[in-house]
Amino acid sequence: MEIVDVVPPMLKDNVIVTSVDALFKWGKANSIWPLSSGLACCSIEMMCAAASRFDLARFGYEVFRSCPRQSDLLIVAGTLTWKMTPPLIRLYEEMPEPKYVIAMGNCNIGGGPFSDSYSVVTGLDQIMPVDVYLPGCPPRPEALIDAMLKLKKRIQHPELAAGSEEAREKSRQALREMTDGEPVAEKVE
Amino acid sequence: MHNGILYLAGQGLKDMMLPIIGSELIVNLIMTLICIVIIFLLVAVSALVFTYGERRICALIQVRIGPNRVGPQGLLQSTADMLKLLTKEDIIPVGIDRWMWVLSPILIFIPSAMIYALFPFDDGVIFADVNIGLFLLLAISSQSVLPFLMGGYASNSKYSMLGGMRTVAQMLAYEVPMVISLLGIVMITGSLKMSAIVEAQSNVWFIFLQPLAFLIYMTTALVESNRPPFNIVEGESEIIAGPFTEYTGMRWALFFLAEFANLLSIGILTSVLFLGGWQGPDFLPTQLWFWIKAFFMVIVYQWIGWTFPRLRIDTMLNFGWKVLLPLALINLLLTGIGIYVVNAL
Numbered sequence: 001m002e003i004v005d006v007v008p009p010m011l012k013d014n015v016i017v018t019s020v021d022a023l024f025k026w027g028k029a030n031s032i033w034p035l036s037s038g039l040a041c042c043s044i045e046m047m048c049a050a051a052s053r054f055d056l057a058r059f060g061y062e063v064f065r066s067c068p069r070q071s072d073l074l075i076v077a078g079t080l081t082w083k084m085t086p087p088l089i090r091l092y093e094e095m096p097e098p099k100y101v102i103a104m105g106n107c108n109i110g111g112g113p114f115s116d117s118y119s120v121v122t123g124l125d126q127i128m129p130v131d132v133y134l135p136g137c138p139p140r141p142e143a144l145i146d147a148m149l150k151l152k153k154r155i156q157h158p159e160l161a162a163g164s165e166e167a168r169e170k171s172r173q174a175l176r177e178m179t180d181g182e183p184v185a186e187k188v189e
Numbered sequence: 190m191h192n193g194i195l196y197l198a199g200q201g202l203k204d205m206m207l208p209i210i211g212s213e214l215i216v217n218l219i220m221t222l223i224c225i226v227i228i229f230l231l232v233a234v235s236a237l238v239f240t241y242g243e244r245r246i247c248a249l250i251q252v253r254i255g256p257n258r259v260g261p262q263g264l265l266q267s268t269a270d271m272l273k274l275l276t277k278e279d280i281i282p283v284g285i286d287r288w289m290w291v292l293s294p295i296l297i298f299i300p301s302a303m304i305y306a307l308f309p310f311d312d313g314v315i316f317a318d319v320n321i322g323l324f325l326l327l328a329i330s331s332q333s334v335l336p337f338l339m340g341g342y343a344s345n346s347k348y349s350m351l352g353g354m355r356t357v358a359q360m361l362a363y364e365v366p367m368v369i370s371l372l373g374i375v376m377i378t379g380s381l382k383m384s385a386i387v388e389a390q391s392n393v394w395f396i397f398l399q400p401l402a403f404l405i406y407m408t409t410a411l412v413e414s415n416r417p418p419f420n421i422v423e424g425e426s427e428i429i430a431g432p433f434t435e436y437t438g439m440r441w442a443l444f445f446l447a448e449f450a451n452l453l454s455i456g457i458l459t460s461v462l463f464l465g466g467w468q469g470p471d472f473l474p475t476q477l478w479f480w481i482k483a484f485f486m487v488i489v490y491q492w493i494g495w496t497f498p499r500l501r502i503d504t505m506l507n508f509g510w511k512v513l514l515p516l517a518l519i520n521l522l523l524t525g526i527g528i529y530v531v532n533a534l
Contacts, residue, residue, distance in 0.1 A: 023272065024272055024273075024275075024276050026269065026272070027268075027269045027270075027271075027272025027273045027275075027276065028272075028273050028276065030258075030259045030265075030266070030269035030273075031266070031269045031270040031272075031273040036425075051253075052251055052252045052253045055248070055253045055254050055255075057244065057248055057253055057254065057255050057256055058254050058255070058256065058257050058258055058263075059256075059258050059259075060256045060258065060259055060263065060266045060269065060270070062244075063270075065430070066425040066426075066429050066430060067429045067430040067433070067434050069280060069430075069434065069435060069436065069437045069441070070430065070433075070436075070437060070441055072273070072277075096277045096278035096279070096280050096437045096438060097277075097278040098276075098277075098278075
């Protein structure tokens, strides 16, 4: 939500909202610290992206924090099984807002070659809101850098991705259902 | 008579204010307040500069480029990081010792900033030139162990607790050889006063008289300030982030700030104790010599940090007690014999 939207309509003419919002957006977009977590082979490409040949550090994104409390971005790199979802959701919930998710690799975008399996999550957006989808098996390190730059664009211009808000709300609801163990609709009543 | 640039500037300011205000007491009070503001500005600015510098130097050593996209040559990178940390959610976990948890990042900043009062920045420029200078300096800098332990205990997390305990263990193991290695300097100078230690190096720097003490001091200084390769307190592969595990946003940034204040202070301290402080050939002003030496030592510490892999806690403690401590004692003995021989000649 924009700070401009917080101002009640009655006060719109009396309150001046300056562009400090743009400054903070610039700060957030230029300092995305990923959580160093990897699930499968995609994480090898993630490590490679930070090493000397591709050098993620040029954009200031190389600060891989091992603690979710200090990181901003969860790169879900690799095949996600249903058994692994509770720890992953826990890591996601330990991160402070604002937080972002990149679904890296075909496996967790839609199941990939394991889409018929009983144990593989076919689509990360079933369990948490995803900001950027990065297809590939595995995606090249350049592709990961490109995904992070797409995320930067998304943070600085949230209106560009406005159409997906409904889908993201669906994912958030699914996350709430999974963590609370009961459907949200019942809880409201 | 003192003739450093900073000293003359301070005297000039004082002489300018005295006729306007009248009372010398008030002028001195104002000068003290200005000094405190300068110290805090120095610490804050050095943290901003060093985060960027460290990332560029680390990249240089690892054959990378480092941050170069945000602003000209990436100079605004640490500004962006600080802005982001300001806007992050402030998570206060359930089940913590609230008061100690909140106080820990604030208290950690105090010893780091306080030792700046004891550094001789220039000829005659030292905020508190007490006659137990070096002793007071070591006493204050060893206080920084307490906030680590407080934060580790108060977070109510296994990783934090382990990190806090590790701080105490390494501080005990490395404070002793550090103090004994510095005793050699005190024996040669005959004084604990910081200005006297710098004066004593006007002919020969102590790095040439005390090479062993210099190496021991460099090692222990890296441990004291939790620099890699001795950063086992926050060893990421073992205990996530040590005492900082539960801190988010600005609270964590305060720990970070103190770490870089410590990095600058060990750089300054090494140059003051072993490299002659503000003294140098006449073609450059003394103030410039001071910062050249201090920043050179900071770069050397970062170079060491990014070259060697992290040590294990048990090997590190063994090294402190079984190697560095006997070496420091031998250095003390040799210094004593040397002084005796020189006096007898």
